[in-house]
Amino acid sequence: MPEASVAATSTLDYYLLGPASPGGLLVEEFELADDLSATCLRTAGWTPADGWWSSAALARAVRADPDARTRVRAVTRADAAETYRRLGGGALPDEDTLRGRFRDDVPLAGPAPLRLGLGPAVHRVLFAGDLDAGRLAALRAALRLDGSTDPGVLGTGRLRVDGTAFHWDLRRAGGVAWCLDVTADPVDRDMLRPLLRRLVDVVRGHGLVPATVECLR
Template structure:
């Protein structure tokens, strides 16, 4: 799939029930990252015929992360699927992504401050997710992320580790359970530090996680 067909925004279909019956609305989101690649705010907009058009709600974006029942009604899709849904329900041609950004009118600020400190070593960017995929989806996620998973994991909560060389930068990631088992995260490091490679890798990892039932909540920078 090409970058253009996938799009740079995040798209979801909102279904009528958790069994993913007929979808009734489209949700479009974007995380705005600060210069240090931590998340500064979440922008979102929704569309449905029942609402009479586009709407933007920080409260709804927050509820998606907090309410498992609502979150289970979402399915992550790429832009081509969003285009097809929008047309099928009478919206016509879905606006391009520059135009969609003008639909974001009620941003959700995300906490920012001094980096959290984990100890010595490279800077870690932690992508925190809401959601609780079953073992089958976690196994599939691990396979796509090319992680070394298995019973030999020594760290509590650690699901597996993967790595990739991007533009002369060694990028490493770990999928782990955090918050007493309440959430999942992907911890990402890049050596030597390269913001362009890291930004691209964060985007790719979030895209894979979304397709396997995890909903991104924020990106923290840990020192």
């Protein structure tokens, strides 16, 4: 199992709002369909002056605008709770309560791109952002990637659990984003769901922002 710099102990994604000293929180969750593709992004922001507010516009901005991405930094729930307390919010609500703060979701559902070829479905997680050479090397190490003979793949990770073989490839997507292609053979969504969560947390911890999850069949 990949070691994450952002621990996968929560089901929501937490970001500090900056860019310098933290001034608030951004909390997000991807809602997944039965095939584990993302149907919408649920999101809420909090600042001491404004309390909780809809952050759909900010969520879109950090995935489209490099300057907006400098305003957020992925953290663990524990770090988010400490910032929330320090900024005067008290005890950070539990995750079920935080879901009640989500308003004005960002829809993501749409036709998945076609994949030519045989084999199990590919779950493609798209990420916004960029990596310099040092951060890319650190991410490759954290994802435990080996070299690949495919010129489009920057590294491949593998894991076998109870007869299920998991495989993930890190790719550059269109020159402007990144993607992680994850497969399970045979498909076991109960095992695939937590692995996807853990892998996304690893990538988030290295500065990229998840944008959507597609299921390519």
